[in-house]
Amino acid sequence: MERRRVVITGTGMVIPHGRDVEDVWRQIQAGQGKLHRIQGFDPVDMPTQIGGEVLYPVATPDEVGPYPVDSDALRYTVASAQDALAQAGLGRGGDPDRRAVMCATGIGPASLELFGEVAVRHFAPEDDPYADDLAGFYPAMQRDPVTEGLDGFYLDTATPALAVLLGAARAYNTASACASGSHVLADAAQAIRRGEVDVALAAGVCTAVNRAMIPGFSVLQALSRHNEAPEKASRPFDAERDGFVMSNGASALVLEGLDHALARGARILGELVGWGWSTDSYRLTDPHPEGVGMAQAMGRALADAAVDPDQVDYINAHGTSTAYNDAAETLAIKKAFGTDRAYHVPVSSTKSMFGHLIHAAGTTEAIVTLLAMRDGVLPPTINYEHPDPRCDLDYVPNRSRRADARTSVSNSFGFGGQNVSLVLKRWDG
Amino acid sequence: MQAAALRRVVITGIGALTPYGLGRDALLEGLREGRRAVAPLPPPLHRLPPGYGGRVTAEWKDLRPLPGGKGHRPATMTRYTFLACGAIGTALQDAGIDPEAGDPERRGLYTGSYCNMDSMDKYVRFAAVVADRDLFADRKFRIDDSRVMIAMKRFTGFDYLKLMNNMPTAHGGIQAGCRGPCNTFLGHAAAGTQALGRAFRVVQDDLADVMVAGGVGSSVHEHLMMVKGHRGQLSSADADPPEASRPFDRGATGQVPGEAGAYLVLEEREHALARGARIYGEVRGFSDRFAPPEGRHGVPSPGAAVRSARDALAEAGIGPEALDLVMATGLSRADMDATEARQVGAVLGDRAGDVEWAAVSPFFGFSEAATGPLSAAIALLAMEAGMVPGAPHTRDPIPEWRLPVRPEPHAAAVRLAWINTVSPEGGCASLVLTSA
Numbered sequence A: 001m002e003r004r005r006v007v008i009t010g011t012g013m014v015i016p017h018g019r020d021v022e023d024v025w026r027q028i029q030a031g032q033g034k035l036h037r038i039q040g041f042d043p044v045d046m047p048t049q050i051g052g053e054v055l056y057p058v059a060t061p062d063e064v065g066p067y068p069v070d071s072d073a074l075r076y077t078v079a080s081a082q083d084a085l086a087q088a089g090l091g092r093g094g095d096p097d098r099r100a101v102m103c104a105t106g107i108g109p110a111s112l113e114l115f116g117e118v119a120v121r122h123f124a125p126e127d128d129p130y131a132d133d134l135a136g137f138y139p140a141m142q143r144d145p146v147t148e149g150l151d152g153f154y155l156d157t158a159t160p161a162l163a164v165l166l167g168a169a170r171a172y173n174t175a176s177a178c179a180s181g182s183h184v185l186a187d188a189a190q191a192i193r194r195g196e197v198d199v200a201l202a203a204g205v206c207t208a209v210n211r212a213m214i215p216g217f218s219v220l221q222a223l224s225r226h227n228e229a230p231e232k233a234s235r236p237f238d239a240e241r242d243g244f245v246m247s248n249g250a251s252a253l254v255l256e257g258l259d260h261a262l263a264r265g266a267r268i269l270g271e272l273v274g275w276g277w278s279t280d281s282y283r284l285t286d287p288h289p290e291g292v293g294m295a296q297a298m299g300r301a302l303a304d305a306a307v308d309p310d311q312v313d314y315i316n317a318h319g320t321s322t323a324y325n326d327a328a329e330t331l332a333i334k335k336a337f338g339t340d341r342a343y344h345v346p347v348s349s350t351k352s353m354f355g356h357l358i359h360a361a362g363t364t365e366a367i368v369t370l371l372a373m374r375d376g377v378l379p380p381t382i383n384y385e386h387p388d389p390r391c392d393l394d395y396v397p398n399r400s401r402r403a404d405a406r407t408s409v410s411n412s413f414g415f416g417g418q419n420v421s422l423v424l425k426r427w428d429g
Numbered sequence B: 001m002q003a004a005a006l007r008r009v010v011i012t013g014i015g016a017l018t019p020y021g022l023g024r025d026a027l028l029e030g031l032r033e034g035r036r037a038v039a040p041l042p043p044p045l046h047r048l049p050p051g052y053g054g055r056v057t058a059e060w061k062d063l064r065p066l067p068g069g070k071g072h073r074p075a076t077m078t079r080y081t082f083l084a085c086g087a088i089g090t091a092l093q094d095a096g097i098d099p100e101a102g103d104p105e106r107r108g109l110y111t112g113s114y115c116n117m118d119s120m121d122k123y124v125r126f127a128a129v130v131a132d133r134d135l136f137a138d139r140k141f142r143i144d145d146s147r148v149m150i151a152m153k154r155f156t157g158f159d160y161l162k163l164m165n166n167m168p169t170a171h172g173g174i175q176a177g178c179r180g181p182c183n184t185f186l187g188h189a190a191a192g193t194q195a196l197g198r199a200f201r202v203v204q205d206d207l208a209d210v211m212v213a214g215g216v217g218s219s220v221h222e223h224l225m226m227v228k229g230h231r232g233q234l235s236s237a238d239a240d241p242p243e244a245s246r247p248f249d250r251g252a253t254g255q256v257p258g259e260a261g262a263y264l265v266l267e268e269r270e271h272a273l274a275r276g277a278r279i280y281g282e283v284r285g286f287s288d289r290f291a292p293p294e295g296r297h298g299v300p301s302p303g304a305a306v307r308s309a310r311d312a313l314a315e316a317g318i319g320p321e322a323l324d325l326v327m328a329t330g331l332s333r334a335d336m337d338a339t340e341a342r343q344v345g346a347v348l349g350d351r352a353g354d355v356e357w358a359a360v361s362p363f364f365g366f367s368e369a370a371t372g373p374l375s376a377a378i379a380l381l382a383m384e385a386g387m388v389p390g391a392p393h394t395r396d397p398i399p400e401w402r403l404p405v406r407p408e409p410h411a412a413a414v415r416l417a418w419i420n421t422v423s424p425e426g427g428c429a430s431l432v433l434t435s436a
Helices: A021-029 A072-088 A112-122 A136-143 A145-153 A157-164 A180-193 A213-219 A258-263 A292-305 A323-337 A359-374 B023-032 B079-095 B119-131 B143-151 B157-161 B167-174 B190-202 B222-230 B269-274 B303-316 B336-356 B369-383
Strands: A006-014 A099-104 A171-173 A199-206 A251-258 A268-278 A315-318 A405-412 A418-425 B011-018 B038-040 B051-055 B106-114 B182-186 B212-219 B259-268 B279-289 B325-328 B356-359 B414-420 B427-435
Touching: A006 A072, A006 A180, A006 A258, A006 A359, A021 A199, A021 A359, A021 B369, A072 A157, A072 A251, A099 A157, A099 A180, A099 A359, A112 A145, A112 A292, A112 B106, A136 A145, A136 B119, A136 B222, A136 B427, A145 B222, A157 A199, A157 A359, A180 A251, A180 A258, A180 A268, A180 A418, A180 B182, A199 A359, A213 B011, A213 B143, A213 B157, A251 A258, A251 A268, A251 A359, A268 A292, A268 A359, A268 B106, A268 B182, A292 A323, A292 A405, A292 A418, A315 A359, A323 A405, A359 A418, A405 B079, A405 B106, B011 B023, B011 B038, B011 B079, B011 B190, B011 B212, B011 B269, B011 B369, B023 B369, B051 B259, B079 B106, B079 B167, B079 B212, B079 B259, B079 B369, B106 B143, B106 B167, B106 B369, B119 B143, B119 B222, B157 B336, B167 B182, B182 B190, B190 B212, B190 B259, B190 B279, B190 B369, B190 B414, B212 B369, B259 B369, B279 B303, B279 B325, B303 B336, B303 B427, B325 B336, B325 B369, B336 B414, B356 B427, B369 B414, B369 B427
Parallel strands: A099 A171, A099 A199, A171 B279, A315 A405, B106 B182, B106 B212, B325 B356, B325 B414
Antiparallel strands: A006 A251, A006 A268, A171 B182, A199 A251, A268 A418, A405 A418, B011 B259, B011 B279, B038 B051, B212 B259, B279 B427, B414 B427
């Protein structure tokens, strides 16, 4: 039986470059980075003082169904989903059981302000907060009004809000760290291919540029410390790379069964033809040094798509700008594509321009990959200045390049060793 | 659309870390005895109403002898990861799976989890250090950015890394030697059932031969207890702890905090037979849905959950007349119990008056995303032992609850079971299991 084909009919994003997908794409083609010294707070004394923030107002409704849109995470997610649905020409309606939302949200606790409200109620300024056990304040806190907001620490309302926007009766939230965005795309596509649903909204969001996560990930030595030149700090595959640059943002894609999209006359933006999952089962913070899991994900995605490595015209790399990832990904591409072919496939990391959007990385990069194929322009890896002998592929350095790209791979690899690769095709009608 | 090609999925291992102890034998023994594990909480949680809950007492050292258990580094793990590692280790042991043998690329791990939190004290203290001193005396909070790195001196990178929501899966995947699909499903009670159901699909679709799947949850946590208590959703501090969780009972006063981890080993049937594995049962149907709650802290209407259950039964090719056991969520919250009761009644129709049922919560309290996998484990043990644990505290059922109430563990032949998980946040999932 012929497999059901999965196409993309809507895209939306809120990232440091802007909210208008076409305008963002023009900036990316021009190799314009948007990373800067952090402005949302003063990163004084922090080892890492740079990031990518959304420094423009993002208009959204005040609430979606029963969910207040009251945080940056909600605003970015709702806005990107609204834009994706508008482009797809979809709103509420149809059979809710045939619509799904798969969303990747949250990187962990970041509600420092809420805990601050708790802290100033319990301590005096001169107290050593580490000298006291906090048990005494528990009962009082349970009655305190500030407690009402503490579920913002863990409760995901982005996924349900998107379900309300789409009118979907299927929704779930998954987490596989930096692979999450591609994971939800693969999950959504799998549900459509299986015939469980006709339409799926896949989205990811990251708001980790904050006072907790920036120093925290810096302590992990995952973040770049090129504070003197923020726009040059994200330098994937370059010999002087020293870590990734964290960014805030969200993005969303509307996926549909081809039959469903054609039947309603939707404009098709591209096709998701294959996907592959794997796990390193190695270490929490480092990828397998030989890129074993990464290669498996790519190999499985190509096999699932029935695409030969020779047919792949472009790879949008995970390319985080960390020493380990970029070297391992280079090795993995050689394993998955064969060394000869690997040297001839253009590979670029657009994280060099918008940084690492963590849970939204995979969804954002899938949109960029679709646009690259649509316009025949491969986005560059900017800040590529010093070749690293361990990273010796064609990284489309510094300038975008015209190319007739019909088939592309987009990679996402996460802390904890979870890997997802997608195979996308240009839609030629 | 791919029904002709679907592979059959059996269950070959049951793993659990519960207030009864570690492993399936502890679970079965506790259920046979009808033991209630809800008890007064140790300090400092005892200060937080209701002051009691179902708490796991096993320790890290108890996990060391389990498969993959030697590599655990507790400092890098949260309570959620601890619960996952214990349950995963016992599931592997029960299934006879050596993490270092077999084909790791055909083995994966799915986890359902509500969140992944560490001690709340840590964050409150961090906030106290970074608070602007000029406003502190007025009990107003503003962050003084120059103090953030002072506060950071108490933290290591792992203090952050361990909080990522995929960490129970990441640690579990290393423990179980999984290089196949691994993912984490975030949500309340339904998330663990979704992890099982999605793992079922992975094996059906030939993406793996073995999936370790389940869920973890700890609502015996100061943060969750504060929020739920603040909203009046927890049981009364005046209740007798062992009898506080009273699903579908008029006397229910709210949910009882609990914690657990539970994982099953799902395996392609021919793969299991080829290695001579013991087969507990088979997954026959799965479906999940979402419906937003009515109001911010309301509950969803039961329609989506009804459709989820009917889809799962239809996939299994059975009607309600064939069911022998319903494993209900039974949150012991009046609003949710009424919703679930209406849903179960609508699905069972005329059968409602004579189907066996049970819920986990009277024994352990509510363990969030572990609820579905624990319910599935109990259903499988009921099939094997010919024993249903009963509903010890449902003495005066709410009018919407039409199923017969038998308080004691009792003999019953169980061949077909429906695992029903519903949550106030709106997620719901159903799983249908048959005996081997």
